[in-house]
Amino acid sequence: MRQLIQNGLVIARRDFMAVVATPTFLLFLLAPFLMLGISIASGIGGAYLAKGPQESRQMIIIASPTDAKRLGAQENALRKRLYGPGGGPPAVRTVAPEPDANAQQVRLLAEKERDVTAVMRGPIDQPTIMHIAGEARDARFLALLAEETLRSEKLGQSPEMRLSRAEISEVRQTMPTRSRQQNTGSGAVVVMFMLTIMLASQAVGTLAEEKSNKVIEILAASVPLESVFFGKLIGLFGIALVFVAFWGGLVALGLSILPASAGLASFAPVIGLPLFVILAGCYFAMAFMLLGAIFLGVGAQASTMREIQMLSLPITLFQLIMFGLSMAAAGSPGSGVARFAEIFPFSSPFAMAARGATDPAIWPHVVALGWQLLWVSITIAIGAHFFRYGVLKSGVGPFKALGQILAKRWVSKTNLH
Amino acid sequence: MSVEDDRPVWASGLVKSFGKSQAVRGVSLSVPQGSIYGVLGPNGAGKTTTLRMLLGIIDPDKGERRLLGEANPRNVSHRVGYLPEERGLYPSMKAREAIAFMGALRGLDWSEGRKRADEALEAAGLGYAAHNKIRKLSKGMAQLVQLLGSLIHKPDLIVLDEPFSGLDPVNQELLEKLILAERDHGATILFSTHVMGHAQRICDRLSIIAGGKVRFEGTVDEARATLPMRAQYVPCSGEDKVRALLPSDAGQSGKVWRFTVPEGGAERLVMDLVKAGHGIAGLSIERPGLHDAFVKIVGAVNADEADGAT
Numbered sequence: 191m192r193q194l195i196q197n198g199l200v201i202a203r204r205d206f207m208a209v210v211a212t213p214t215f216l217l218f219l220l221a222p223f224l225m226l227g228i229s230i231a232s233g234i235g236g237a238y239l240a241k242g243p244q245e246s247r248q249m250i251i252i253a254s255p256t257d258a259k260r261l262g263a264q265e266n267a268l269r270k271r272l273y274g275p276g277g278g279p280p281a282v283r284t285v286a287p288e289p290d291a292n293a294q295q296v297r298l299l300a301e302k303e304r305d306v307t308a309v310m311r312g313p314i315d316q317p318t319i320m321h322i323a324g325e326a327r328d329a330r331f332l333a334l335l336a337e338e339t340l341r342s343e344k345l346g347q348s349p350e351m352r353l354s355r356a357e358i359s360e361v362r363q364t365m366p367t368r369s370r371q372q373n374t375g376s377g378a379v380v381v382m383f384m385l386t387i388m389l390a391s392q393a394v395g396t397l398a399e400e401k402s403n404k405v406i407e408i409l410a411a412s413v414p415l416e417s418v419f420f421g422k423l424i425g426l427f428g429i430a431l432v433f434v435a436f437w438g439g440l441v442a443l444g445l446s447i448l449p450a451s452a453g454l455a456s457f458a459p460v461i462g463l464p465l466f467v468i469l470a471g472c473y474f475a476m477a478f479m480l481l482g483a484i485f486l487g488v489g490a491q492a493s494t495m496r497e498i499q500m501l502s503l504p505i506t507l508f509q510l511i512m513f514g515l516s517m518a519a520a521g522s523p524g525s526g527v528a529r530f531a532e533i534f535p536f537s538s539p540f541a542m543a544a545r546g547a548t549d550p551a552i553w554p555h556v557v558a559l560g561w562q563l564l565w566v567s568i569t570i571a572i573g574a575h576f577f578r579y580g581v582l583k584s585g586v587g588p589f590k591a592l593g594q595i596l597a598k599r600w601v602s603k604t605n606l607h
Numbered sequence: 608m609s610v611e612d613d614r615p616v617w618a619s620g621l622v623k624s625f626g627k628s629q630a631v632r633g634v635s636l637s638v639p640q641g642s643i644y645g646v647l648g649p650n651g652a653g654k655t656t657t658l659r660m661l662l663g664i665i666d667p668d669k670g671e672r673r674l675l676g677e678a679n680p681r682n683v684s685h686r687v688g689y690l691p692e693e694r695g696l697y698p699s700m701k702a703r704e705a706i707a708f709m710g711a712l713r714g715l716d717w718s719e720g721r722k723r724a725d726e727a728l729e730a731a732g733l734g735y736a737a738h739n740k741i742r743k744l745s746k747g748m749a750q751l752v753q754l755l756g757s758l759i760h761k762p763d764l765i766v767l768d769e770p771f772s773g774l775d776p777v778n779q780e781l782l783e784k785l786i787l788a789e790r791d792h793g794a795t796i797l798f799s800t801h802v803m804g805h806a807q808r809i810c811d812r813l814s815i816i817a818g819g820k821v822r823f824e825g826t827v828d829e830a831r832a833t834l835p836m837r838a839q840y841v842p843c844s845g846e847d848k849v850r851a852l853l854p855s856d857a858g859q860s861g862k863v864w865r866f867t868v869p870e871g872g873a874e875r876l877v878m879d880l881v882k883a884g885h886g887i888a889g890l891s892i893e894r895p896g897l898h899d900a901f902v903k904i905v906g907a908v909n910a911d912e913a914d915g916a917t
């Protein structure tokens with residue numbers, strides 16, 4: 191029995207040391223920090239997603255300051271009476287009437303910055319209300335507000351007698367609403383993220399094959415390591431494209447067979463669906479290459495399956511942080527978080543795809559794709575450097591290399607002066 | 608043109624450390640064009656590290672290197688063939704594809720690579736295995752496939768790290784012939800080994816590395832000449848009195864005496880033995896082999912290092 195325990199302890203000691211005495215374990219150990227990052231990122235993302243569409247919805251009343259005051263005095267009471275505190279239709283904004291109030295009403299209803307659900311104009315006893323499809327409730331609320339305003343001013347009137355006769359009409363929306371744009375952006379982020387997490391994560395164990403069968407020695411002697419890394423990524427991307435083409439084809443087939451493709455109709459990017467699909471494809475390629483390069487670089491440091499498994503956790507958590515950040519960007523276009531997510535290289539493809547749904551400008555995408563391509567190169571170069579240093583035991587460490595680069599620059603600047 | 612530009616492989620003062628352990632401590636090499644050059648040394652001498660530095664797989668901490676006249680070995684990788692010490696092939700690849708793949712890595716067109724692979728496999732007697740996956744080949748066969756892969760793009764310089772290890776005697780002879788044939792076609796061959804027989808048979812020049820330094824550089828004959836000739840002598844009679852006439856290092860095994868031939872030659876000694884009436888029942892004078900020279904050189908290094916350690 192004692193022998194059995196002793197033997198068991200010998201094996202336990204080896205296994206313990208094999209795990210703990212590796213740099214990979216440090217990453218595993220620090221994984222909770224990444225979890226914290228995820229919590230923060232997903233919290234921000236969730237908050238933006240929750241309040242984003244709500245904040246962007248609005249009703250507008252075109253009225254003189256006097257009428258606006260009269261209506262405003264009744265709005266809260268009516269809202270509270272009908273829906274309780276915090277509930278009911280979106281907030282009401284009042285704007286002063288322009289000479290052509292009719293044109294103003296149409297224009298306001300098509301406002302791009304917000305989802306304007308209904309616009310009321312004209313005298314309170316005979317208002318004209320326009321609403322977009324599916325938002326008749328908001329129009330009815332405005333009509334009731336006009337009625338209640340007059341009724342509060344003319345106390346003692348019979349409840350059966352109507353004081354305000356509203357003319358309500360529905361307007362066919364030509365431009366996508368803000369919330370549909372945001373939903374499109376969020377949808378693109380989710381689809382891209384799912385594809386990336388499923389396909390790019392495979393890069394983690396790719397170089398392990400070459401290391402285990404010693405082919406890496408042949409590769410390292412024949413071609414630059416950067417080429418090896420790049421080739422691996424391209425190969426994996428090819429596999430990913432086959433996957434996407436297969437499932438994309440199936441989905442397209444399904445949508446064409448279905449009588450009403452309501453799902454597709456809800457995708458309403460501001461730049462148009464064809465261009466948005468092209469952009470999303472480009473950004474998927476960039477997301478795949480960027481995250482794939484990280485996974486490849488980190489995974490290349492692992493020498494056993496055990497290490498690869500340990501690396502999977504922090505890598506997955508990192509992906510989730512990028513996802514949370516990108517969802518936050520999709521939920522709050524133009525915000526500081528969105529700008530950060532668009533610039534930060536590893537969330538940039540997702541965040542920029544989301545931007546494509548809400549921002550019609552094309553030039554930011556050209557800049558972003560260039561920026562992301564630059565970071566693909568940088569990430570590959572760093573991955574290859576770490577591999578050369580950590581696995582092949584050649585060259586200088588990353589900090590020393592950085593010091594040398596800075597020293598070179600300093601010397602060349604000094605010489606210039 | 609300077610020597611370093613002229614030589615296919617030239618290195619000066621290469622130093623490489625792994626952590627606190629210095630694997631190579633200032634190795635210099637100069638391999639003549641069209642020669643077979645051996646890098647000999649015991650296990651852990653720094654042979655593989657030296658070859659990997661020369662090929663640019665790893666960079667030296669100090670020192671200079673030139674491969675086919677280029678300071679950056681990467682620039683001439685398409686003219687170099689390399690068989691690493693640890694053999695590596697993709698197990699799921701077919702033999703023919705594996706060879707073509709290795710050619711493609713060195714810039715050879717895939718279709719041309721496949722064509723050459725078929726020819727090379729046929730010539731090596733492995734034509735029947737061209738479409739077999741690597742995992743189905745024996746270790747020796749897979750090694751041969753890898754060797755063919757490293758030669759498929761007809762390189763000007765062939766670097767082989769312990770090429771004979773793992774091969775049976777028949778394949779070892781086949782490999783020797785292959786190396787000689789490549790040399791005859793104008794290629795320069797640099798190979799490492801710790802098996803002296805191969806080096807003695809095929810090397811034009813060699814370096815003996817021990818303890819991370821080059822301890823000898825020259826031809827095989829020059830290496831052997833570092834040791835004096837040895838004689839084996841069998842007297843006809845008076846065996847008990849022979850000892851007094853022989854050199855001090857003489858030792859007896861049965862009727863045979865073995866000793867180092869004196870510096871002036873064996874003639875005088877032979878005359879003395881005949882005059883003394885011992886006669887000559889048998890006499891042979893042998894040059895020591897490369898193996899002996901290697902053992903002496905490496906042994907001296909080991910002794911020095913042991914002294915240094917104490």
